[in-house]
Amino acid sequence: MVARVVLVGAGHAHVSLLRKEMKKSVREAEWMLISPSRYQYYSGMYAGFIEGLYSEPEIRIDVKRLCEKAGIRFIEDAVSQLYPQRKELHTEGGSVVSYDLLSFNIGSSAAWEHVPGAEQYAHTIKPTHRLPTVVQQVKGAKNLAIVGGGAAGVEVAFAFQSYNEKHGSYQTTSLLTKGEIMEDLREEDKALLKNELERAGVQLYEQAAVKEMTPSSLITRQEKIPYDKAIWLAGSGAPPLFANADLAGEDGFLPVKHTLQSIEDPDIFGAGDCITVQSHPDLPKNGVYALSHTPVLHENLLRRLRRHSLRPYRPQERYLAIISLGKRKALLLYGGRSFIGRLSWRLKDRIDTRFMKKFK
Numbered sequence: 001m002v003a004r005v006v007l008v009g010a011g012h013a014h015v016s017l018l019r020k021e022m023k024k025s026v027r028e029a030e031w032m033l034i035s036p037s038r039y040q041y042y043s044g045m046y047a048g049f050i051e052g053l054y055s056e057p058e059i060r061i062d063v064k065r066l067c068e069k070a071g072i073r074f075i076e077d078a079v080s081q082l083y084p085q086r087k088e089l090h091t092e093g094g095s096v097v098s099y100d101l102l103s104f105n106i107g108s109s110a111a112w113e114h115v116p117g118a119e120q121y122a123h124t125i126k127p128t129h130r131l132p133t134v135v136q137q138v139k140g141a142k143n144l145a146i147v148g149g150g151a152a153g154v155e156v157a158f159a160f161q162s163y164n165e166k167h168g169s170y171q172t173t174s175l176l177t178k179g180e181i182m183e184d185l186r187e188e189d190k191a192l193l194k195n196e197l198e199r200a201g202v203q204l205y206e207q208a209a210v211k212e213m214t215p216s217s218l219i220t221r222q223e224k225i226p227y228d229k230a231i232w233l234a235g236s237g238a239p240p241l242f243a244n245a246d247l248a249g250e251d252g253f254l255p256v257k258h259t260l261q262s263i264e265d266p267d268i269f270g271a272g273d274c275i276t277v278q279s280h281p282d283l284p285k286n287g288v289y290a291l292s293h294t295p296v297l298h299e300n301l302l303r304r305l306r307r308h309s310l311r312p313y314r315p316q317e318r319y320l321a322i323i324s325l326g327k328r329k330a331l332l333l334y335g336g337r338s339f340i341g342r343l344s345w346r347l348k349d350r351i352d353t354r355f356m357k358k359f360k
């Protein structure tokens with residue numbers, strides 16, 4: 001009987017694997033992909049979409065079509081439980097799916113950090129297919145609050161501010177962060193960023209960890225910040241699936257060996273935000289690293305099917321980060337260097353549109 005490989009989640013690694021590498025693999029097993037939406041939204045272009053620079057079709061990948069082209073089955077559903085001993089998955093839609101090999105690329109969840117009221121009152125864009133709906137629900141807010149001062153929060157704050165300015169609305173955008181803004185940046189880059197936020201009119205609150213959320217206020221140790229809509233972008237939370245299946249590490253994510261194979265179960269693999277690579281536990285959780293898992297993940301799934309030895313994943317040490325600052329301006333960061341301006345945005349635009357072209 002032919003083995004069944006189930007890909008869970010249409011994250012970066014799985015869609016890239018489908019795009020270029022499946023043709024030679026489909027004959028070796030029965031492949032299927034399970035994800036809750038036929039569309040996957042590309043995070044590099046979220047900010048441009050919010051600001052109105054890109055349309056919805058420009059930033060999304062049609063996963064169903066991609067599966068059809070690759071000759072594999074697409075199931076529009078979310079996995080709710082995993083039973084590794086029985087090699088079985090249960091879905092929210094009530095299906096039971098058995099597997100021989102499994103690969104997770106399901107991203108991360110909102111990191112609510114047990115803040116009372118947060119899950120109830122704040123919006124989250126995870127899973128990512130929620131993005132267009134959330135953007136629609138939040139536009140028009142008089143007092144928009146973004147919680148989380150990492151790259152995602154910064155980009156989203158600039159994007160909404162630019163959108164509001166373009167549309168002549170008199171909203172305020174607040175950005176709250178529990179420490180400093182983008183803590184890993186060099187001091188001079190942080191200063192540049194703060195200057196840009198101030199010029200854009202974004203109200204920045206540093207050292208402002210939210211302790212509680214009510215329907216109209218974000219409560220920090222120092223003050224009550226009013227809001228009428230809020231987006232929670234504070235870090236990456238672990239998807240509950242792994243803890244429920246007794247596969248999670250201390251951080252709640254799926255711990256994998258350098259072969260991207262679960263340390264507990266040799267037939268389970270993972271990629272992207274949902275894993276912690278044991279040999280490199282501090283790798284950033286972002287799209288760049290999620291994509292970098294693709295070739296090793298694909299090859300090791302095939303090698304596991306053939307019972308061959310697996311290949312190690314070696315993470316890149318540096319990566320290019322370009323943070324959109326709104327109005328076609330961006331902050332480029334690479335290897336301790338930084339550059340701010342329109343050229344950075346043009347480069348980001350070129351990289352992102354070129355990436356998306358591959359899926360059209």
Ligand SMILES: Cc1cc2nc3c(=O)[nH]c(=O)nc-3n(C[C@H](O)[C@H](O)[C@H](O)COP(=O)(O)OP(=O)(O)OC[C@H]3O[C@@H](n4cnc5c(N)ncnc54)[C@H](O)[C@@H]3O)c2cc1C
Pocket residue numbers: 008009010011012013034035036037040043044045046047077078079080105106107108125127128129151152153155156233271272273274285286287288289290291322
């Ligand atoms: C506003 C914003 C801007 C960002 N900008 C950038 C950027 O410019 N560059 C960058 O590198 N990173 C960026 N990031 C980070 C980036 O979005 C994530 O790190 C990246 O998307 C993680 O990719 P992934 O492949 O792990 O999963 P994701 O891209 O999150 O995809 C996960 C997939 O799994 C599906 N899924 C989830 N749960 C289940 C389930 N239970 N069953 C089945 N399927 C499931 C989801 O629907 C989705 O299709 C940004 C993040 C945000 C929030």
